[in-house]
Amino acid sequence: MIHIVEIFKISIINIFCFIGIFIVFGLIFSIIENLNNKYIFLSFGKTGVIVTGAIGTFVHELSHLIMCLIFMHKINSVKFFRPIESKNDGVLGYVNHSYKKDNIYQSIGNFFIGIAPIIGGTMIIILLFRILLPDSYIKIIQSIDLRLYVSMINNFNIAGFTQIILDDIFNFVKIILLTPDIYSLRYFIFMFLMYSISTHMSLSSADLKSSLKGLSFIVIIIFAISLIIYLFGLNSLNISNLIVKYNIFISFFMTIGVIFSIVTLIISYIFSLVSPFKNFN
Numbered sequence: 001m002i003h004i005v006e007i008f009k010i011s012i013i014n015i016f017c018f019i020g021i022f023i024v025f026g027l028i029f030s031i032i033e034n035l036n037n038k039y040i041f042l043s044f045g046k047t048g049v050i051v052t053g054a055i056g057t058f059v060h061e062l063s064h065l066i067m068c069l070i071f072m073h074k075i076n077s078v079k080f081f082r083p084i085e086s087k088n089d090g091v092l093g094y095v096n097h098s099y100k101k102d103n104i105y106q107s108i109g110n111f112f113i114g115i116a117p118i119i120g121g122t123m124i125i126i127l128l129f130r131i132l133l134p135d136s137y138i139k140i141i142q143s144i145d146l147r148l149y150v151s152m153i154n155n156f157n158i159a160g161f162t163q164i165i166l167d168d169i170f171n172f173v174k175i176i177l178l179t180p181d182i183y184s185l186r187y188f189i190f191m192f193l194m195y196s197i198s199t200h201m202s203l204s205s206a207d208l209k210s211s212l213k214g215l216s217f218i219v220i221i222i223f224a225i226s227l228i229i230y231l232f233g234l235n236s237l238n239i240s241n242l243i244v245k246y247n248i249f250i251s252f253f254m255t256i257g258v259i260f261s262i263v264t265l266i267i268s269y270i271f272s273l274v275s276p277f278k279n280f281n
Contacts, residue, residue: 015218015219015222015223018218018222019111019215019218019219021254022115022118025118025254025257025258026115026118026202026203026208028258029118029201029202029203029257029258029261030202030203032202032258032261032262032265033199033200033201033202033261034202035265035268036198036199036261036264036265036268037049037199039265039268039269039271039272040052040199040268040271040272042272043268043271043272044271046087050083050086050092052195052196052199052200053081053083053092053196053199053200054081054083054196055193055196055197056121056196056197056198056199056200056201057080057081057092057093057200058080058081058093059117059120059121059124059196059197059200060093060117060120060121060200060201061078061079061080061081061093061094061095062080062120063116063117063119063120063121064095064097064113064116064117064207065078065095066116066120067109067112067113067116067119067120068095068097068109068113070109070112071099071105071106071108071109071110071112071113072099072103072105072106072109073097073098073099073106073109073113074097074098074099075095075096075097076096076097076098077094077095077096078094078095078096079093079094080093081093092200094206097113104217107213107214107217108214108217108218108221109214110210110211110212110213110214111210111211111213111214111215111217111218112214113210113211113214114203114207114208114209114210114211114212114213114214115203115207115211117200117201117202117203117207118201118202118203118254118257121197121198121200121201121257122201122254122256122257122260124197125193125194125197125198125256125257125260126256128190128193128194129190129194132186132187132189132190133176133179133181133186133187133190135179135180135181136175136176136179136181139175140171140172140175140176143168143171143175144168145164148164152164165255168255168259169255169259169262172259173259173262173263173266176263177263191267194260194263194264195264195267197260198257198260198261198263198264199261199264199268201257201261
């Protein structure tokens with residue numbers, strides 16, 4: 001009985017560490033995007049949502065498509081952007097795919113296909129940042145101390161960890177808004193692309209349903225791995241360290257996406273206050 005409880009406890013911790021982080025960030029992105037779209041609509045009406053969606057929706061659906069190909073799903077149909085049809089059903093784009101339900105690899109893929117826009121959107125924004133504003137990118141990279149993050153997590157210093165994240169967010173916003181490139185064309189191109197992508201990174205109800213299809217398989221696999229670790233007496237400390245490093249990497253990666261989304265939210269809010277079009281919506 002004790003063994004079962006211990007295995008169950010280890011499994012729950014591992015499941016939360018592996019999956020929980022995506023759920024938490026998915027909720028954060030959804031809240032920010034809903035507010036963003038509200039302010040965009042207040043500022044520019046439906047046209048504003050469509051204009052920002054041209055690039056953002058394309059990246060969103062492209063992320064789904066790439067993940068479908070990685071997990072060998074069959075692509076039935078793809079619409080990267082459908083502004084006219086969306087007026088009737090509210091769907092700006094979609095990737096229709098199917099898979100073999102008896103194929104574990106393809107079934108697990110549903111989870112990653114569902115959360116793909118968060119991963120793909122963040123990666124593309126970072127790439128654009130590196131290409132268009134290299135000096136600001138280098139400043140931010142040099143200002144981040146990953147060892148400090150690791151130290152705080154290893155010591156379970158949640159308050160310290162949170163403070164570091166807040167400090168880095170403040171520093172990030174300061175660098176990107178006060179950069180000497182602010183008057184350059186590259187800066188405005190980057191801000192528009194970032195704005196478009198980050199306002200369409202959250203998960204739709206269809207994305208969440210897709211993720212849930214693969215969730216059960218991931219839970220079973222994590223439980224099996226936890227069982228093997230416990231029964232064979234493998235070095236749980238080393239495995240715990242790997243899990244900590246994994247969480248720090250994913251948290252840092254996703255936090256960058258959240259920071260970009262917060263910057264766009266601030267911009268959207270300012271537009272909603274000063275836009276001359278808001279009284280016509």
